[in-house]
Amino acid sequence: MIETDILIIGAGPTGLFAVFEAGLLQLKCHIIDALPQPGGQLAELYPKKPIFDIPGYPEVLAGDLVTNLMEQIKQFQPGFTLAETAETIDKLEDGTFIVTTNKGTKHHAKAVAIAGGLGTFEPRKPQLENISFYEEKGVEYFVKDPELFRDKRIVIAGGGDSALDWSIFLSNVASEVTLVHRRNEFRGALDSVEKVQELKKLGKINLITPAEVVAINGKDHVESIVLENEGVQQVFETDYFIPLFGLTPKLGAIANWGLEIEKNAIKVNNALDYQTNIDGIYAIGDVNIYPGKLKLILCGFHEATLMCQSVYNRINPGKKYVLKYTTVSGVDGFDGTRKEAEKAVVKSID
């Protein structure tokens, strides 16, 4: 059982920043995210796109903002349960919660903050009849552990950055990498496209375009796929089939937690602390709704900050708290580090 003060669901910018604000109050955080890496939409959808409305940054790439947030929170040593989704929540008699993921990982927390953004990112699955049978039997929608493909034959399908990037990466891991796309053109960062071109010339990536995977064969595990190109079908032997057709967000199991939902978002009390209708469960960032709500990262940061204050009061009833400024008090990490402003020197000048 993972023990924490605040269990944050969603490792997007709002969830990550909540770790920092909680840390200032000496509250420990653990984050669950459905994706294999932190960053949420910023990392998954648009890591190379600039954002222009983060205060203090005239321009920052979404991926860089995630890197910076991870750097900012590292001294507070957040725990992560990645590539798992929060499935069930149980409130115990003492007001604490147990949240269990789809893989059975249990988390015990004094408060829960849902920072789930648009919801859980689920892979867009190709419309193949028997594909669900082969899930985790050779069909993988994410590359969670590249070692799974060590010395195996793999077929990746897709035309975007993730298909290109994983083809490049896995060309050094798998015994054979084949990239299949419906068109000849790829939509990705120029350097990725060029790299795939180069690896194709070196014979390290087998590129098949325009073509589509139309069937999967195999007894208990993927053994081959059927490729179709202009009406001509071809059976292609492989150990793994990795369709990377992007992700689509779903509110998922959280929708069944008894929370008040409006317009696909969780209603919160914005006048106070972004708490939901269930005492001890908060919703912050794009996942919540209240009158005047704006789905902006900067609003999520604010909501995370107020949520942490509320959790502090909840965990420490009656304890007096005075807002501190990091410029004055510095930042004491859970890892023993301390950051503080340089002390001014008092010295006479001759």
Add this chain to the structure above:
Amino acid sequence: MPQDVTVYITDRNGERHEVQAPTDMNMNIMELIRAYELAEEGTVGVCGGMAMCASCQCYVLNDVISLERNPDEEAMLWEAYHVKENSRLGCQIPITEAIDGLELEIAPEQ
């Protein structure tokens, strides 16, 4: 003062709406659909308008605008479902005076 334009949008329940769209707000059709709440929140414009999700796919029903897609839009529609010849992504159609009278139907959810 820039004039508003009129756009006709059939929602996912088959109901046709006549909506007024401002041409001076740097808006697009996806944002217009959201502003008038013509589709359930969270089901249109999921990626924020970057041509990365196809949740705002529309069918163009008259010839007010060209069916020519930009490269990002074309690439996304190649990977989307329910795509027809007259599919466009709402987020890639800016609201200008040139779209006055445009008639669209919102495609089914992806």
